[in-house]
Amino acid sequence: MSSPLRVVHYLNQFFGGVGGEDQAHVGVSVRAGAVGPGRVLEKTLGDARVEATLVCGDNFASESEAEAARAIGAELDRLKPDVLVAGPAFGSGRYGLACALACKVAQGRGIPAITAMHPENPGASSARRGVYIVPSGSSTTSMQAALDALAPLARRLGRRETLGPSEVEGYMPLGTRRVHDRGRPGYQRALDMLLDKLHGRPYRSEVPYAAPERVSPAPPIADLARARIAMVTTGGLVRKGNPDRQVSANAVRYHRHTVAELESLSPAEWEAYHAGYFNHLVNSNPNYILPLSFLRDLERQGKVGRVHEHIYALPGVSTPVAVSAGHGRSIAEDLKAAGVDGALLVAT
Amino acid sequence: MISAIYNFALTTGANRVIRGARIEHVCGDPTLSAEKDYAFGMRIVTTALQTLTIAVPGPTLFDPMAPGKTEEAAHAS
Numbered sequence: 001m002s003s004p005l006r007v008v009h010y011l012n013q014f015f016g017g018v019g020g021e022d023q024a025h026v027g028v029s030v031r032a033g034a035v036g037p038g039r040v041l042e043k044t045l046g047d048a049r050v051e052a053t054l055v056c057g058d059n060f061a062s063e064s065e066a067e068a069a070r071a072i073g074a075e076l077d078r079l080k081p082d083v084l085v086a087g088p089a090f091g092s093g094r095y096g097l098a099c100a101l102a103c104k105v106a107q108g109r110g111i112p113a114i115t116a117m118h119p120e121n122p123g124a125s126s127a128r129r130g131v132y133i134v135p136s137g138s139s140t141t142s143m144q145a146a147l148d149a150l151a152p153l154a155r156r157l158g159r160r161e162t163l164g165p166s167e168v169e170g171y172m173p174l175g176t177r178r179v180h181d182r183g184r185p186g187y188q189r190a191l192d193m194l195l196d197k198l199h200g201r202p203y204r205s206e207v208p209y210a211a212p213e214r215v216s217p218a219p220p221i222a223d224l225a226r227a228r229i230a231m232v233t234t235g236g237l238v239r240k241g242n243p244d245r246q247v248s249a250n251a252v253r254y255h256r257h258t259v260a261e262l263e264s265l266s267p268a269e270w271e272a273y274h275a276g277y278f279n280h281l282v283n284s285n286p287n288y289i290l291p292l293s294f295l296r297d298l299e300r301q302g303k304v305g306r307v308h309e310h311i312y313a314l315p316g317v318s319t320p321v322a323v324s325a326g327h328g329r330s331i332a333e334d335l336k337a338a339g340v341d342g343a344l345l346v347a348t
Numbered sequence: 349m350i351s352a353i354y355n356f357a358l359t360t361g362a363n364r365v366i367r368g369a370r371i372e373h374v375c376g377d378p379t380l381s382a383e384k385d386y387a388f389g390m391r392i393v394t395t396a397l398q399t400l401t402i403a404v405p406g407p408t409l410f411d412p413m414a415p416g417k418t419e420e421a422a423h424a425s
Contacts, residue, residue, distance in 0.1 A: 217363035217404045224397055235374070281372045287389070288373040294393040304397065342400040344393070345362075346374050347351040 005048035005158045008079050009038040010072070010086035010102040010115075012095045016055030024059040024094075028071035031055060037143060041085060044144075044151040048158075052079050054102070061098035068098070072105045081111060083158035088116035088146040089123060091138035096123025103131045112157035116146040119172065129175040132157065173208075182206075213325065218342075223305075227341035230308035232331060234316025235282060235289030235348040236274025237265075249275040251314040254327050256334075260309035264293035276317030277348050289346050308340050316347060350374055350396050358407045364399040367411045368392060 013023045015036045034042045034050035042050045054075055061068045076084065084106035086099035100123045103113035107130070116134040117124050124133050134153065136146035149170055153163060165180075166173045182189065189206070196203035221227045237257075238246045244255050259265075265286035272279040272289060287293040290311055298304040312331050316324070335343055351357045352368040368374035369392065376389030395412035 212359070212361040214361055214406070215363065217406065220403045221400045224401060227400070229397070229400075277371045279372075281378050284378065285373075285376065288376050288378075291375045291389065291393045294375070294390050297390070298394070298397070303394075342397075344396050345349045346368070347349055347353075347357065348371050348374060 002047075002159075005045065005155060006080075006082045007041070007045065007048050007050045007154070007158070008076065008081040008084050008106075009034065009041060009050050009053045010084060010099060011035060011037065011053055011055050012061075012089075012092075012098060013055060013057040014095075016053060018055055018057070024057040026055075026057040027060050027064075028054060028056045028068055028075070030075055037088070037147070040143065041147055041151070044147045045155060046151075048155065051081060056098060058092070058094035058098055061101060062094050065101060069101060069105050072102050073109065076106055076109055076111055081158075083154050084111055084113040085150065085154050086113065086115035088134075088136045088143065088150070089118075089121060090136055090140060090142070090146075091118040091121055093122045096121035099123055100131050100133070107131070112160070114150060114154050114157055114171075116150045124172060132163070132174070133172045134170065135172055210321070212321075221342050224342075225302055226305045228306045228308050228339060229295060229304050230310070230312070230335050230338075230340045230343040231290050231292065231295065232312040232343055232345045233290045233347075234314060235277075235346060236272045236279070236315035236317075237270060237282075237286060237290050237311075237313040238273045240269050240271050242271075242273050246273055246313070246315065248273050248315055249318040251316070251319050251327065252323070254312055254314040254331060257311050257313065258309055259292055259307075259311050262292060263296050265290060274315040274317060274348065276315070282348075289348060291344065291346065295344075305341075308335070308338065308343075310334075310338070350392060354409055358409060361407060363404050363407055364396075364402075365407060365409050366392060366396040366399060367409065367413060 013019055013026055017036055018026055031053040035053040038050045038053050042048060054072055056068055084102060086102045089095040089099045096117045099115040103115050106113035114132040116136040118138040119135045134150045136142050153169060153171060163169045193203045236248060246255055267284055267286060270286040272282040282288050295304060295307045299307050314327060349357050349362040350366045350368045352371045352374055354365050354367045357365040369377050375392050376385045378385060380388060392412045395410055399410050
């Protein structure tokens, strides 16, 4: 007979019974046994005991993250549970982030951990890698459903079992790959899939499709003649000789250059360094990938208000989508802060 | 976004997509005379600037090579 599973439960100030938003600043405290949702959790888990409940204000967890992590860690060192359960956080963003933090702290100590939250909770998107998160509804009405989904996984994690792939077990993908034998060679599986498709039978791709992010179009500029226009290129534009040491692929950063004094990009001063296309033609006229010469003429003619003094460049090749999105977001923030009205992005 | 592989831009969610010349020379064409090369590049760039003044519902292609069709947007999907 195994002894009951020893669980520590993490809750925010609201679910922990400390108070509402006015108590979101409170630091980490410990209650013996289960509190609030912890009682339902205990019942759902079956042969388990919530030994203690860690309660922390959502603002404290996000504003004093290191301090919160230290306090949670100290309690976990003392309590040494079989598993940490955090939340469910549902749609609450700060709570979701705090639950992910608590899970990471536990895992850092070799204690298995799991939480539940709505898939669109920022805690889910920012922490998905490496944290077991069970998808829940967005409000507390889905408490029982969330705990029903979480409990069997928490039990197995607490027993040091290895979970199967996310699509089988029901947690959100961790973003990791595990070597696995599917039993039959790829060409056979591909042919079966093709036959299923041709016969209109259901089939499932082994390569998950990541739909591209949809961005709402920026509203139109009312008057170009008064607009500040910036230029961005993914063509790998560098200063001649690449003194900034830009890489030619898989950009981990972008480069910002000043063109305030320039009328045009001269091939004596600029060139392309990009592993994804034949750079020779751009090296004879860099304005092909960053149209400064054209914009200067239009600026002189009064058709464009002002050419922004900074340009942005990186080699847009072999870069993971998530990294590219980060570069794009950062460039866009920079442009916005500089009062830029519109930007031309030249992609090779 | 000005791109010669405009289908990529449309399917990955860019909202204002302007068809560029070729991957190796997006805003112009070195096989043309210097004057024509410049005029061609200018056509692409001015088309791109014009799209900034037009409201689009989602990924939309503007083709500077289609004469007189710059305002007639072809919607993706």
